[in-house]
Amino acid sequence: xxxxxxxxxxxxxxxxxxxxxxxxxxxxxxxxxxxxxxxxxxxxxxxxxxxxxxxxxxxxxxxxxxxxxxxxxxxxxxxxxxxxxxxxxxxxxxxxxxxxxxxxxxxxxxxxxxxxxxxxxxxxxxxxxxxxxxxxxxxxxxxxxxxxxxxxxxxxxxxxxxxxxxxxxxxxxxxxxxxxxxxxxxxxxxxxxxxxxxxxxxxxxxxxxxxxxxxxxxxxxxxxxxxxxxxxxxxxxxxxxxxxxxxxxxxxxxxxxxxxxxxxxxxxxxxxxxxxxxxxxxxxxxxxxxxxxxxxxxxxxxxxxxxxxxxxxxxxxxxxxxxxxxxxxxxxxxxxxxxxxxxxxxxxxxxxxxxxxxxxxxxxxxxxxxxxxxxxxxxxxxxxxxxxxxxxxxxxxxxxxxxxxxxxxxxxxxxxxx
Amino acid sequence: xxxxxxxxxxxxxxxxxxxxxxxxxxxxxxxxxxxxxxxxxxxxxxxxxxxxxxxxxxxxxxxxxxxxxxxxxxxxxxxxxxxxxxxxxxxxxxxxxxxxxxxxxxxxxxxxxxxxxxxxxxxxxxxxxxxxxxxxxxxxxxxxxxxxxxxxxxxxxxxxxxxxxxxxxxxxxxxxxxxxxxxxxxxxxxxxxxxxxxxxxxxxxxxxxxxxxxxxxxxxxx
Numbered sequence: 346x347x348x349x350x351x352x353x354x355x356x357x358x359x360x361x362x363x364x365x366x367x368x369x370x371x372x373x374x375x376x377x378x379x380x381x382x383x384x385x386x387x388x389x390x391x392x393x394x395x396x397x398x399x400x401x402x403x404x405x406x407x408x409x410x411x412x413x414x415x416x417x418x419x420x421x422x423x424x425x426x427x428x429x430x431x432x433x434x435x436x437x438x439x440x441x442x443x444x445x446x447x448x449x450x451x452x453x454x455x456x457x458x459x460x461x462x463x464x465x466x467x468x469x470x471x472x473x474x475x476x477x478x479x480x481x482x483x484x485x486x487x488x489x490x491x492x493x494x495x496x497x498x499x500x501x502x503x504x505x506x507x508x509x510x511x512x513x514x515x516x517x518x519x520x521x522x523x524x525x526x527x528x529x530x531x532x533x534x535x536x537x538x539x540x541x542x543x544x545x546x547x548x549x550x551x552x553x554x555x556x557x558x559x560x561x562x563x564x565x566x567x568x569x570x571x572x573x574x575x576x577x578x579x580x581x582x583x584x585x586x587x588x589x590x591x592x593x594x595x596x597x598x599x600x601x602x603x604x605x606x607x608x609x610x611x612x613x614x615x616x617x618x619x620x621x622x623x624x625x626x627x628x629x630x631x632x633x634x635x636x637x638x639x640x641x642x643x644x645x646x647x648x649x650x651x652x653x654x655x656x657x658x659x660x661x662x663x664x665x666x667x668x669x670x671x672x673x674x675x676x677x678x679x680x681x682x683x684x685x686x687x688x689x690x691x692x693x694x695x696x697x698x699x700x701x702x703x704x705x706x707x708x709x710x711x712x713x714x715x716x717x718x719x720x721x722x723x724x725x726x727x728x729x730x731x732x733x734x735x736x737x738x739x740x741x742x743x744x745x746x747x748x749x750x751x752x753x754x755x756x757x758x759x760x761x762x763x
Numbered sequence: 764x765x766x767x768x769x770x771x772x773x774x775x776x777x778x779x780x781x782x783x784x785x786x787x788x789x790x791x792x793x794x795x796x797x798x799x800x801x802x803x804x805x806x807x808x809x810x811x812x813x814x815x816x817x818x819x820x821x822x823x824x825x826x827x828x829x830x831x832x833x834x835x836x837x838x839x840x841x842x843x844x845x846x847x848x849x850x851x852x853x854x855x856x857x858x859x860x861x862x863x864x865x866x867x868x869x870x871x872x873x874x875x876x877x878x879x880x881x882x883x884x885x886x887x888x889x890x891x892x893x894x895x896x897x898x899x900x901x902x903x904x905x906x907x908x909x910x911x912x913x914x915x916x917x918x919x920x921x922x923x924x925x926x927x928x929x930x931x932x933x934x935x936x937x938x939x940x941x942x943x944x945x946x947x948x949x950x951x952x953x954x955x956x957x958x959x960x961x962x963x964x965x966x967x968x969x970x971x972x973x974x975x976x977x978x979x980x981x982x983x984x985x
Contacts, residue, residue, distance in 0.1 A: 453855075
């Protein structure tokens, strides 16, 4: 009997039993019995009885063909005219063929369905595997991204710290220049003063040798010793001023270079501005005039070295913005409990598109190697730590004004210190 | 691969007519059924839908006995050409011993021919047939229609291919037998190698073809 559950290979040769699947055998055999007017039986190609009565001896026999070969025989117990017998066989073959079509169709249907289902299952397994793979990948990706971000952040922090150090370095170069100037004229003054002493030693020798006061006066006047004495006084005064200047620069530098300071102190912005201007004078000397309008008066609790760096940075930007004959104004004032610091230049200004990005880390319009793109970022962060704000107003080819607002009463944040 | 049943002395060879929808695969089989006269010829089983499109496959059984008594049985199938019946195509192609690719000569059908041929190659790989070794004949059918590719154009495109290219008009029967003979010649080579048809069964290539076609036909058509 044909197994509809599992189906079979549609290519195999169906036997007679299978070909009769679903056909009412008793109706078929009784119809054949009536048509042939005898007792009819059907056996398969091995001689086994399939339908009807095949128990006793048969007289006539005719093959039933499957695809090509006989799958069985129709046999009768009494003689039947051959044309009637083959007509009956033909009728039965039509029924078998009809059934064969159905069985083949159902076989291939089942087979393709099973193949499709297996294929789907295979794909499902493959999909699940690839899903698991992607899930794993995405997990490790997240970790790798985090690691990468950490690395980048570390690198940024390093660059950020470097920027702070670098500004000190730039300042030191300027300071060397500032100190060299007074050193130069002090050396020259002292050398001149030393040469004056020779004249006075000679005059002293005349006194020791008992020269007359008349002769002494004559020599005093000939050698213009009064003038020398006055000049000597001037030389010493000038030299002392120069030394004072050097001392001031050194004090300013000492304060400014303490960029790692974490504790706050009371300091006033005006002093910070003056000190910075003092040590950085050589930067603008050639191309700009500096105007200071300082009236903040009250000291505030702050990290003065850090604020010095802000002033230094803003001043440097102003100088960079100027080609020649510029004016840089630095104003301080107290308004409504806020210390206001303004640095204004009449330089080239900042285009609107650029202005939106100036505080972003690593944003720079300078040539590669010329700027880190961290200068204003550092300024912004320092001001923020002091609870203040920083704003920039600029007009192209008219100039730029940077305004820093620092609250007088301020609990300084230590968020950046780590 | 052909099924060799030693106990019943039967070698069953599976041939498949493959190709795009409506290229004339079933018509090829109908003509073969009409024309061929081998010792054994079964009825043509056509499984089609109401609009004459092949649903599962068509099947033509043929057979003859070799001098050794071995029954050589052919099961000649067509596949359904419509794209959606790919699973059925794959099942029918499985274990094929030879394939006729029936292409449609009409200019408008070039893309369909190409896609179907690629599908044949892909399905052959899926069912584990070595496409390079598979006996294959390419038939450009519908030569009786207007707006067809010329033989020169077709040969120019296929000259580098290793398969015989034949031209036919299945409706009139032209080229049908030539195609079938070309396939039989290719199939004989592999079957002879595997089942020693010549040495063990006294069957050479010419009589293999002649007996499959049927005595009168082979002499009449050469």
